[in-house]
Amino acid sequence: MNISKRYCIELNKINNHLTDLERGHIYELTRTPGTPSCATLAQHLKEDIASLLDLIENDKPGVAEFDWFFGNQSGSAVIELTDSGYIDQSSTLNCNKNCYDFSRPLGAYNDDTLYDVFGMMLRSQNINYK
Numbered sequence: 001m002n003i004s005k006r007y008c009i010e011l012n013k014i015n016n017h018l019t020d021l022e023r024g025h026i027y028e029l030t031r032t033p034g035t036p037s038c039a040t041l042a043q044h045l046k047e048d049i050a051s052l053l054d055l056i057e058n059d060k061p062g063v064a065e066f067d068w069f070f071g072n073q074s075g076s077a078v079i080e081l082t083d084s085g086y087i088d089q090s091s092t093l094n095c096n097k098n099c100y101d102f103s104r105p106l107g108a109y110n111d112d113t114l115y116d117v118f119g120m121m122l123r124s125q126n127i128n129y130k
Contacts (some may be wrong), residue, residue, distance in 0.1 A: 003056060009063040009078055010052045017045050034110075066121045068093075078105075079118045085130045087118050 004011060020026065020041060027037040036044070055062060064079045075095040080088040092105035093114055108114045122129050 007052060007055060007062045009065055010048065010055065013078075014045060014048050014052070017041050017048065034104075064122065064125070064127060066125075068121075077118060077121055079122060081129055085128065087115055087122075087129055091118050093117065 020036065021038070024030070025035060026041065027035045054060070064081075066077045066079070068075055068077055073095065075093065077091070077093050079091045082088050087108065089107070089109040091108045091114065093107075094105045106114060108118065119129065
């Protein structure tokens with residue numbers, strides 16, 4: 001099994017947290033609202049590593065990823081399901097650079113309307129969720 005390919009989304013998420021730290025993209029330095037603090041990033045890293053290990057150890061599938069296009073906008077959606085089958089708040093809608101200069105993904109954790117969008121994407125692929 002090619003773990004780096006099967007779990008590329010999970011590994012990329014961990015890498016993004018590390019890149020944020022490496023580039024100083026933390027609240028303590030930027031004072032930008034919505035930017036995670038060091039403590040928050042550390043907690044995300046702990047959770048994401050534990051989650052990845054659980055997936056690998058229990059031979060569970062990785063995250064669902066979809067490409068999307070709407071007018072002149074495009075990007076990808078990364079949809080995670082909880083163990084009980086609900087769309088996880090860490091699911092994100094990622095915009096390509098040409099999309100209104102969004103520098104960060106849009107997350108379900110701060111935009112409840114994304115749950116409906118993610119649900120439509122999952123239904124279109126016959127992926128069951130609650």
